[in-house]
Amino acid sequence: MAERMECMCAECGISHYILISDLTIENTPDFDYPLVVNITCSQCGGTLFVIGKEGEQPNYLTG
């Protein structure tokens, strides 16, 4: 079973679900999340960063 990571665009905020095997990730000291270096946002071309595994993202509080 292929695992996917949830990656958010730093520019437009869209989440992408990308196979772990397709990702190249780079940790940066200036940013809380690892950056995706080989794939950019399909909507705007912005930088993606990894939030976590699909289904394991933090709970978003609403209301």
Ligand SMILES: [Zn+2]
């Ligand atoms: Zn984007």
